[in-house]
Amino acid sequence: MSPRTTKAAKPVKILIAAMGGEGGGVLTSWLVNAARALDLPVQATSVPGVAQRTGATSYYVEIVPTPRTKLKGREPVLDLYPAPGEVDLMIATELLETGRALEKGFVNPKSTTLIASTHRVYSLTEKMAMSDGRYDDEKLLEAAKNMAKRAILFDIDKAAREAGCILNSVILGAMSGSDLLPIPAQTFEQGIRDAGKAVEANLAGFAVGRAYAQGKIIEAPTKAKAKAKQRPVTVDREAETLRKRIDGAYPGALRPLVMEAAGRCLDFQDARYAGLYLDRLDRVYGAETARSTVDVEKKGALEVTDETARQLALRMSYEDVIRVAQLKTRASRFDRVRREVKAAPEQLVRITEFLKPGPEEFAQVMPAFLGRPVARWARRNPAKARRLHFGMHIRSDTIFGFARMRLMAGMRRMRRIGFRYGEEQRAIEAWIELVCRATSENRALALETARCAKLIKGYGDTHKRGTDSFAAITAALIEPALAGAPFTAAQVAQAREAALADPEGDALAKVLAEITGAPVERVAAE
């Protein structure tokens, strides 16, 4: 005798992968209440653990599609755990959590409908990486599409914001619209009304979710950022001259990048400085096009120039106090801040800046003969130097605060006599020289040499560490390689990645020691 089962009485299994604090419990209770309203046997449970924080949290619900009265006293045995391969409806409130659900086998191409949001809430490991530690979204999306019987994927977070409701009401709508639940939309809507919180907004969100699931709204593929609106402009004569020079000297594929880069230098200092930028880039471009029959219009043909164009502009627009003050007093910034902090038109916004200059920052703008000894002292006595920093809270929306910042930005005109300017230009020259030499000898190495400049960024200790890492790689690998040592571009790349692996510099020291066979001292800590 085999147990008799009726098809209708098979429970619908729903797994919700959420993050602590998103209110997955609210979503679950809506589901449970709807099932109860129809007298459908239902069970739900959760592993909140440390729920108020941001850990991954999941909720599991089983609903029997037959009302209790029709079960003739039989009591369904509902599971507390989702079983891999058996989930009918998988919900993920975020894209990475979708990946986690896939990994655990909860999405079965034969039977699982997946409703997932395409937005990302980055995990700490992704956020704290020293460069780009983000998981590949494309992989997640592709996996989701391939693994689900039906995938309903859209930016639920955005849809909820647009509807002015919480994430959960859009998800509930999508669940309802998937037609997998034995619960009509009206029951859910009634549940939202009964809950009595933000009823209108949540009903709107519910409708949007349903429409997405039913294919009535199709999310437009994310377009490249819409161009800024054309506004009436007057033309900057200096910019025009530079533009003409670039148009004449560089192939079409490179032009937008070089324009952006030269413009950055023009903005940082002046037209003469932008000219210096182009002079430097010309040398690299010359070296790269001289070496063989290069088709300059072909994509990827000028990798070294391309990378150098980027890094050179960033190096030449280094972040000193003058630059920071300049960027923070830009006319367009007030609007940007208002947008960023989501201030409504009728609200006012006050802005406070946190600056804490110390001996090094002052040394940077002093003439070299004064700045050098100060900088040297600060570098040798970091603890003492740290104590000499003084914190400033500047209200840059007030007249006095703003004027102070403008004054700092105005020091741009004196930048060339400053200690740091000289130091930076010397370092940049040496690097450009290295790139040029490598380009004619070993193009792959040249590309890596250009890329290594990426390490130099940030402020204070971060900047020091990056500079030291760059110097260490240059001295240990790049220069010896150009002098005939058997180090490869791949090894330089490996060292560059290691430099970005940990702020203590342990990984870099280890990799350099491995490659060169000589112990290398680690670079300064964070």
Added chain:
Amino acid sequence: MERSFAKEIESLKLGEGEVFEGEGILAVTKAALQAGVSYVGGYQGSPVSHLVDVLSEAKEIMDEYGVHLEICANEAGAAAMLGASINYPIRGLVTWKSVVGTNVASDALSNLGSVGVVGGAVAVIGEDYGEGASIIQERSHAFAMKSSLWLLDPRPELGTMVDMVEKAFELSEASNTPVIVMLRILACHVQGRFVARDNRIPKISGHNKIKEPVYDLMRISLPPGTYAQEKAKIEQRMPAAKRFILDHAMNETFEGDLDDIGIITQGGLYNTVLRGLNRSGLADFYGKSRVPIHVLNVTYPLIDEQLNEFCAGKKHVLMVEEGNPDYIEQALNAILRKADLQTKIHGKNVLPMAGQYTADVVQTGVAKFIALAKPKGVDTGRAASLPDEIASLKGKAAGHLGTPVPVRPPTFCTGCPERPVFSAIKLAERDVGKSHISCDIGCHTFSTLPPFNLGNTVLGYGLGLASSTGVAPNFERRVISIMGDGGFWHNGLSTGVASSVFNNDDSVLIVMKNGYTSATGWQFLPSSPKNGRFEEARMSIEATMRALGVKWQRTVQTYDVAKMVKTLKTALTTAEKGLKVIIAESECMLAKQRRVRAERAERLRAGKRDIRPRFGIDDDVCTGDHACIRLSGCPSLTIKPSTDPLRSDPKASVNNDCVGCGLCGEIAHAAILCPSFYRADIVSNPNRIDRWLTRLRGAVITRLWSPEARRIGGGLAGAILEPEASSRRAA
């Protein structure tokens, strides 16, 4: 903290025949009232906090029945409370999180177990074992065995859970033994239903008090009583318990047609076992299984004759028992051997020794068992192929993804007041070097995870300081201990502070004073603030420290990172010997926001002026190094794709969850980190002065912009002047 459990409280009032719908732990609370408890106590901890939380709000019910609720100082206190049932026929229920809570309670439990009870004494413990657990992984089972307490592990169905709790009181009285009801996390949180019974008004209660004390030397845990008690456990209480369990059919047997095999399972795992059989084609969804199943709703003591009867005539039986060691499986083998039954027992040979028994774990074990047992007339192919199907599914997903998905470990909440303390420790370390850090239990244990990675040991709740006393005298630098205010009142006060002062230990203690036991759901402490005001707390940690003889003591607001760094450095380097206590004070941000948000909403509704601070980052100033994130880890401090065509690394960004705690600015200053941060104070319903000032400022600032400042962005396109648009909106 103020929360409303009005709905939950209503369901505790349900009467005979009415349907209760709700959470498992609430059903257990209802069961206690149906059993007529006179007193309830407990110490908070997931997953059982709710029991005490709800009852502490249910004043109406408690007053009506005269039931006393004690918010105990720790689990030992809760267990000791059951002492009321030693001499008097009154029923009591206590609760805590296990296994850690049972460890703390074990002294009282041993004494209670030895002496025995006359009134029903029940401990409901939340077994926090497996995925998502926040504590060490051990079984509570051994406590029942060593102290001769009876252990219930009911089927996770609300009706059964409620019945078992009520029976637990009867069993306790019938056998003069305290009973432990063990509930797993998922069973505590399960949403289900059962048909209620009337609550029972206790015979003895606050309304009808005990008139005379009972004196009985044999109920004191002193010789000669202890010898007699030990004997009574074996000669009277155990047989009485077994008789009661049998007579009241507390364990259940579900017959099946494949009677040459069988499965014995802990009650709590029954649903998972049945559904595993279902997927193997051997059971339906309604409890009808082809394989006979014996459900142990009582896992200690085991009833020999019941197990013998179930196994007789079976060639193979699978024992499904979660965790390590396999006490039940061992006992089962011994029982069958004594009865000379040759049934082959399977268990840990097909199921893992350690770890949670989730659906696929149990299913795989069942499949392996079926393959080994080869029951007659069953195609074992389906069961056997299931594990492979799951593996191939996971393999396929892994193939599409390429690399494993990064983990999402728990971390401090947005704006958490404990985060700045660890930022400060990181900064202090740069100057005075790294020292050993003894951590404690609480939210602050997250310091041991990225991004801080601070902390070298965790030894138990309130034991941060105590666990430093061996290492401190042997460590080059002065060691740091951490303790929460919860841990301080739990036992850190005596085990840690008093002992350290007594021993003249030379170390630094940081007490995280956020006002609540936040990790378990913001329960109140003796030092909890009133409306956020610590000065109005009923007991003061500072005064307690002074009374204990602590000479060096500083209270620092946690968000003042610079001051915290300075205080830390002083404490770590001062020539003064003895215990140095830094009280890191700031209210739990979640608790604070619940209050502040409501107040703000009220102000905005009334059209009153309101200032909300939050932080932001200038994209063009940020270089994408993320050092700020490594010093903070705040959930609202995140990253976003770079829009700069020259830079590909994502930029740091503050999202709208920011509560404006100020840490970002403090770190930017204290760490001399980066000037990208700004604080924006958003003024709602500005008054006339606000508006006038803003207009004036806008007018002047517009004139201060040189053409260069009016550029839109970086590139040559940006270098084109843009004369009108921005200046118009500058204000």
